Amino acid sequence: xxxxxxxxxxxxxxxxxxxxxxxxxxxxxxxxxxxxxxxxxxxxxxxxxxxxxxxxxxxxxxxxxxxxxxxxxxxxxxxxxxxxxxxxxxxxxxxxxxxxxxxxxxxxxxxxxxxxxxxxxxxxxxxx
Numbered sequence: 001x002x003x004x005x006x007x008x009x010x011x012x013x014x015x016x017x018x019x020x021x022x023x024x025x026x027x028x029x030x031x032x033x034x035x036x037x038x039x040x041x042x043x044x045x046x047x048x049x050x051x052x053x054x055x056x057x058x059x060x061x062x063x064x065x066x067x068x069x070x071x072x073x074x075x076x077x078x079x080x081x082x083x084x085x086x087x088x089x090x091x092x093x094x095x096x097x098x099x100x101x102x103x104x105x106x107x108x109x110x111x112x113x114x115x116x117x118x119x120x121x122x123x124x125x126x127x128x
Contacts, residue, residue, distance in 0.1 A: 026050065026069045028091045032107050035095065040102040045095055052095075061099040068092050 026049070034040075034048045045065065052065035069091040089111055096104040 026067070028067055028069050028093045029107065029109070032093050032105050035102055035105050037102055037104060042097055042100045045097070045102060049093065049095070062103075063097045065095045065097065066092065067095070 028049070031048050035045060049067050053068045054066040056064045056066075058064060071089040071091070089109065092108045092110075094104075094106045095102060096106075
């Protein structure tokens with residue numbers, strides 16, 4: 001009987017602790033507002049946005065940092081039906097630094113369906 005209680009207690013604790021896990025969440029749309037052009041430093045960018053997904057060194061002390069975020073709803077994660085229930089949202093921030101100081105911040109938003117119009121023109125079809 002005691003072993004059943006121990007197993008139940010272990011499973012209960014594992015279930016409860018599993019709910020505490022969460023991966024870090026980015027909120028690029030709001031976090032970019034914390035950056036100030038010509039004032040924020042490289043350290044500020046890392047504090048507010050985290051480590052960049054991609055970095056590009058352009059020379060003369062200029063760097064571009066790229067941040068990407070893909071938001072998928074719980075319903076969109078549903079097997080077989082998820083793709084029919086909407087499309088994911090993509091957020092992107094490009095921060096340009098010169099000598100460790102932010103000189104520009106660009107935010108963009110796209111929906112996977114935004115480019116659907118590009119496939120509906122007959123002139124795009126290759127003729128044989």
